Amino acid sequence: MEDKLQLLIKNFRENEGNIISLLQETQEVFGYIPEEAVYRFSEELDIPASNFFGVSTFYAQFYLKPRGKNIITACCGTACHVKGSERIINNLKRELNLTGGENTTEDRKFTLEQVACVGACSIAPVVIINKKVYGKMTTDKVAKELKTLKEGSDE
Amino acid sequence: MNKRITIQVCMGTGGMAAGGAEVLATFESLMKEKNIPAEFKKECSMHKVGCRGLCARDVLVDVIAGDNRTTYQYIKPDMVQRIIDEHVVAGNPVSDWQVTDDYHKFHEKQIKVVLSDCGNIDPEDIGAYIAAEGYKAIDKVFNAMSPEAVIDMIKKSGLRGRGGAGFPTGVKWEACRKAPGDRKYIICNADEGDPGAFMDRAVIEGNPHAVLEGMVIGAYAIGATKGYVYIRAEYPLAVERLKKAIKAAGERGYLGKNIFNKGFDFDIKIKLGAGAFVCGEETALIASIEGQRGMPRAKPPFPVHHGLWGKPTVINNVETLANIPYIIKRGPEWFSSYGTEKSKGTKVFALTGKVKNTGLIEVPMGITLKEIIYDIGGGIENNKKLKAVQTGGPSGGCITGDMLDINVDYESLAKVGSIVGSGGMIVLDEDDCMVNVAKYFLNFTQSESCGKCVPCRIGTKRLLEILDRITKGLGKESDIDLLLKLSGDIKSASLCGLGQTAPNPVLSTIKYFREEYEAHIKDKQCPAKVCRDLLTYSILEDFCKGCGACMRACPAGAIKGEKKKPHVINAGACIKCGSCFDVCKFKAVSRG
Known part of the structure; x- marks a missing residue:
């Protein structure tokens, strides 16, 4: 981990980075923003850790906890909403056993996220599974994809 | 041959x-x-x-x-x-x-300026853009026009910002040109945050070079040496195409040092947004590029005087910039021949929701809503009844089904309490609950409020709570008045556009659909049958064939019944998910 952090810090210094770009790069490397990383940056760059936490909790893109192996992103844009995204999301939560505020399953195989709009409104409702965009989704179609993924990850 | x-x-x-x-x-x-x-x-x-x-x-x-x-x-x-x-x-x-014919009808009433090359040229091939007269506008500007002449031309065209506020672009450029400063910046705002809007994404994906060309011209006009495109990370394809376009333009000498040997340097950098709706607001966007929390500050000073790193900065929307090369090439008179007296040119809309032809459209300003919905959109899906059209996203309002003759331009929409906004247009039919729609938008603005102003941070939360209890059948008779009062307070006491417009969906739905609010509050009913807590599901004995599909679909095990005999839903165990309603082929599940 230390090597990776040093590389990030070097990049930051050389490319006149800022807190957001550093956090974006950190997340690219680790998949999330580890707490240790923030304290390391804070020490090395002489920027208060609170600044990092302030920024990372302000923007929806940053994750302070590790995410699942499979990322399911349900679009909650207006067009998706009026075409039934809420029901799709509720179904997904039930199938993945996500209760309360958690969005990653205990075995870290799945993370369910909701985004405001992915801009593919004409094929609403939209669900993105591992970066592939699926349009005109139904609860059935999502369940089928989920089943394939579950079987795949058991191997 | x-x-x-x-x-x-x-x-x-x-x-x-x-x-x-x-x-x-x-x-x-x-x-x-x-x-x-x-x-x-x-x-x-x-x-x-x-x-x-x-x-x-x-x-x-x-x-x-x-x-x-x-x-x-x-x-x-x-x-x-x-x-x-x-x-x-x-x-x-x-x-x-x-x-079929409807595909051609979809295009018939459209006038494509910004989208004229979109869908015709390969967006990843700069040669295709050049073959379509691309980068000719830069040529003209650099060889035959002074910065002032460019500004004059844009002012004359009547182009207004397409991001929502509709500020005249030429006036903005002029103010920045005149602002004292050794360094100036131009920023392309591609932080398209309105849910239900995808015009900017489509323009960048379809014709990224037009946006770059518009930026170079803008930079020349105001005297900027550096440009930024602030784009949502949620648009990976657009980002990729933009990166390729910037590289290709650099290689051909349209970007970089000493463009066209005129001693003018200009470079463009991409800044990925990190997911905050409020960053569409100019001062918040600037804070975000600087690496800070994207929180708006008070204006004035305006960014044209005190912007990025404290320097004079112009921020233009994607669609605004994509218009520029065409105005330069074809002249301001050509551009202003489209549109109305105060709203010139064309506007790209994202037509979505319950309309037959959903998609991206470009129409002259001032076209009637009826033409958009029925001629271009092909009417309402499944022959349902049109209830309302929501424009302007979370900052906008509703236009009801009986106001379809309204002209779509900045002034006319403002008159009825809605806005053109960035161009989202969502068609709602009789199955949509207006209280739920208002709640949807409030849920969005409430979670996107940056938290700086108390009226916005706490006020939107309270608005959402009231709407939530109404949709759950727990509303009080005084709630409508409370919503109105609170909305007024939030509007008048918030700093930026987010808070000032956040109550609009509530105000506009109360104005036109008050009876739906009353039905939820007084009769504990959702007329559109959307609000889950107000619904009950039951099986109609006469229609049920006893196929068992609903029983298998029910995740709560609330449905029982013997094969080929009518099934029954146990209301106590039912979680109202609607799965049975979806799977029943015989329309035997009633929702009410």
């Missing part, structure tokens, strides 16, 4: 989702097969294009042979062979898969 054949495959986000990349790859590999005559291999070219609007029909494929353009819809890879055999080689278009 002209054997030149061009095949265009739609590969915007919509086209990609439908399998556009696979379709193009299939064309490419099949055209290399041995049985294809050599002359066709030589004369046939194929490439991807950006969004042509009607994404619901994707994958759309155009085969252009000489002057004849044939458009196919819903194309899958396994259909490609037949198109090649019958159309490309034998010259007989496959009539089964061609688009």
Whole structure:
């Protein structure tokens, strides 16, 4: 981990980075923003850790906890909403056993996220599974994809 | 005989989702097969294009042979062979898969300026843009126009900002030009945050060079040496195409040092947004580029005087910038010949929701809503009744079904309590609950409020709570008045546009659909049958065939029944998910 952090810090210094770009790069490397990383940056760059936490909790893109192996992103844009995204999301939560505020399953195989709009409104409702965009989704179609993924990850 | 054949495959986000990349790859590999005559291999070219609007029909494929353009819809890879055999080689278009009349009707009333090359040229090929007269505007500007002349021309055209506020672009540029400062910046705002809007994404995906060209011209006019495109990370395809476009433009000398040997330097950098709606606001966007929390500050000073790193900065929306090259090339009079007295030119809208043809459209300002919904959109899906059209996203309002003759321009929409906004247009039918729609938008603005102003941070939370209890059947008679009062307070006491407009969806739905609020509060009923807590599900004995589909679908085990005999829902165990309603083929599940 230390090597990776040093590389990030070097990049930051050389490319006149800022807190957001550093956090974006950190997340690219680790998949999330580890707490240790923030304290390391804070020490090395002489920027208060609170600044990092302030920024990372302000923007929806940053994750302070590790995410699942499979990322399911349900679009909650207006067009998706009026075409039934809420029901799709509720179904997904039930199938993945996500209760309360958690969005990653205990075995870290799945993370369910909701985004405001992915801009593919004409094929609403939209669900993105591992970066592939699926349009005109139904609860059935999502369940089928989920089943394939579950079987795949058991191997 | 002209054997030149061009095949265009739609590969915007919509086209990609439908399998556009696979379709193009299939064309490419099949055209290399041995049985294809050599002359066709030589004369046939194929490439991807950006969004042509009607994404619901994707994958759309155009085969252009000489002057004849044939458009196919819903194309899958396994259909490609037949198109090649019958159309490309034998010259007989496959009539089964061609688009129908409504596809042409969808385009008939549109006037494409910003989107004129979108869907025609390969967005990843700078040569295609240049062949379509691209970068000619820069040529003209650098060789024959002073910065002041450029500003004058844009002012004369009447172009107003397409991001929502509608501020005259030329006036903004002029203010920045005149602002003292050694360094100036131009920023392209591609932080398209309105849910239900995707115009900017489509423009960048379909024709990124037009946006870059607009930026270079803007930079020349105001005297900026550096530009930024602030774009949402949620648009990976747009980001990728923009990166390629910037690189290609640099290689051809349209960006970089000493452009056209005129001693003018200009570079563009991409800044990825990190997911905050409020960053669409100018001062918040600037804070975000600087690496801070994106929180708006008080204006004045305006960014044209005190912007990025404290320097004079112009921030223009994607669509605004994409208009610039066309205005320069064709002249301000041409541009202002479209539109109304105060709203010139065309506007791109994202037409979505319960309309037959959902997609991206570009229409002259001042067109009636009726023309948009019925002529272009083809009317309401499933022959339902139109209830309202929501424009302007979370900052906007509703236009009801009986106001369809309204002209769509900045002034007319403002008059009825809505806005043009960035261009989202969501059609709602009788199955949509207006209280739920208001709650939806408040849920959005409440979670996107940056928290700086108390009225916005706490006020939107309270608004949401009140709406939530109304949709759960727990509303009080005084709630409507409370919503109105609170909305007024939030509007008048918030600093930025987010808070000032957040209550609009509430105010506008109360204004036009007060009876729906009252039904929820007094009768504990949701007339559109949307609000889950106010619904009950039951099985109609006479219609139920006892097939058991609902029983299998029910995740709560609340349905019991013997084979071929009417089933029954146990209301106490029912979680109201609606699965039974969806699966029943005999319409035996009643929701009320």
